[in-house]
Amino acid sequence: MLKKIFLFIPLLLVLNQCTLPQPSDIVPPTVAVVFPYEGAVISANINVNILAVDSDKIKKVWFYVDGVKIGEGTTAPYELPLSITGLTKKVNHVLMAAAEDAKGNTAYSVPVNFVVAETEDIIPPSVLIVNPQGGQVVEGIVNITAYAEDERSVQSVEFFIDGISRGSSSAYPYIYNWDTSNISDSTSHTIFAKASDGGGNTAISPVIQVTVYPRIGPAGDNTAPSALFLYPVAGSVVSGTVSVSVDLFDNESVTKTEFYVDGQLKTSQDNPDSPWIFNWNTAAQADTTVHSLYVKAFDAAGNAGTSGLMTVTVQ
Numbered sequence: 102m103l104k105k106i107f108l109f110i111p112l113l114l115v116l117n118q119c120t121l122p123q124p125s126d127i128v129p130p131t132v133a134v135v136f137p138y139e140g141a142v143i144s145a146n147i148n149v150n151i152l153a154v155d156s157d158k159i160k161k162v163w164f165y166v167d168g169v170k171i172g173e174g175t176t177a178p179y180e181l182p183l184s185i186t187g188l189t190k191k192v193n194h195v196l197m198a199a200a201e202d203a204k205g206n207t208a209y210s211v212p213v214n215f216v217v218a219e220t221e222d223i224i225p226p227s228v229l230i231v232n233p234q235g236g237q238v239v240e241g242i243v244n245i246t247a248y249a250e251d252e253r254s255v256q257s258v259e260f261f262i263d264g265i266s267r268g269s270s271s272a273y274p275y276i277y278n279w280d281t282s283n284i285s286d287s288t289s290h291t292i293f294a295k296a297s298d299g300g301g302n303t304a305i306s307p308v309i310q311v312t313v314y315p316r317i318g319p320a321g322d323n324t325a326p327s328a329l330f331l332y333p334v335a336g337s338v339v340s341g342t343v344s345v346s347v348d349l350f351d352n353e354s355v356t357k358t359e360f361y362v363d364g365q366l367k368t369s370q371d372n373p374d375s376p377w378i379f380n381w382n383t384a385a386q387a388d389t390t391v392h393s394l395y396v397k398a399f400d401a402a403g404n405a406g407t408s409g410l411m412t413v414t415v416q
Contacts, residue, residue, distance in 0.1 A: 222300020
């Protein structure tokens with residue numbers, strides 16, 4: 102029995118001194134085709150936008166059209182050129198992307214079908230900033246959202262702040278997250294979006310102007326009011342005359358409120374009660390349309406706050 106114990110102790114010492122090998126990377130990357138999207142109609146040479154991520158590192162990405170390897174790239178963002186020369190028009194073509202990580206693991210995207218148009222695309226897309234609204238007060242991370250459409254396909258939407266390109270999106274919803282934490286208070290800024298279609302046509306949205314959270318009041322009151330919709334609730338369907346109810350709060354008092362629909366001022370009131378209740382007649386809105394609502398509240402010191410954007414459907 103003692104011999105067995107003595108033999109077991111050195112074996113434990115040896116095991117304790119061993120370094121177990123690290124498990125190798127056997128998980129393949131994740132890869133997807135962002136543009137062209139399923140069913141896209143293109144009319145000119147495009148850049149294929151590929152999303153590829155991995156827990157370690159992406160070594161390279163490439164793509165196929167109808168089973169033939171076309172392009173390859175090693176640097177993100179992965180935007181690889183595709184020439185439509187030689188591709189049959191008015192028939193479905195299948196595009197698939199692939200990615201390989203540093204350990205040699207390979208993954209393939211879901212196939213995407215697209216069509217090459219028979220005629221040249223001469224109609225530009227349309228684009229509109231839907232959030233924030235013109236005249237709105239913003240703070241923190243602002244989700245700048247654009248709505249874009251085209252009779253064939255939208256390739257990308259590029260966002261400009263104060264005339265400078267800040268980023269782009271190739272997939273709906275078209276959003277750019279703007280961090281205003283380093284922006285000076287009480288300053289106005291312009292925002293617009295530029296949309297490009299699959300034929301190389303572009304369009305510019307109307308320019309809107311917003312103000313970064315202002316602290317313009319005198320010393321002692323730099324707190325902006327707050328506004329919160331009590332009714333209707335976000336995403337609801339409304340009709341006829343709607344009794345809008347808004348909760349208002351300020352460390353001193355709210356001296357004025359304004360109600361906006363799709364960025365247009367609809368009604369205002371001085372020295373409102375809280376909750377602020379008023380009637381919104383939706384008769385002028387088209388049937389089965391989505392509309393954005395927000396409220397601006399002001400105090401005696403000139404500080405302004407907003408309720409944030411909310412959407413409802415008029416039925």
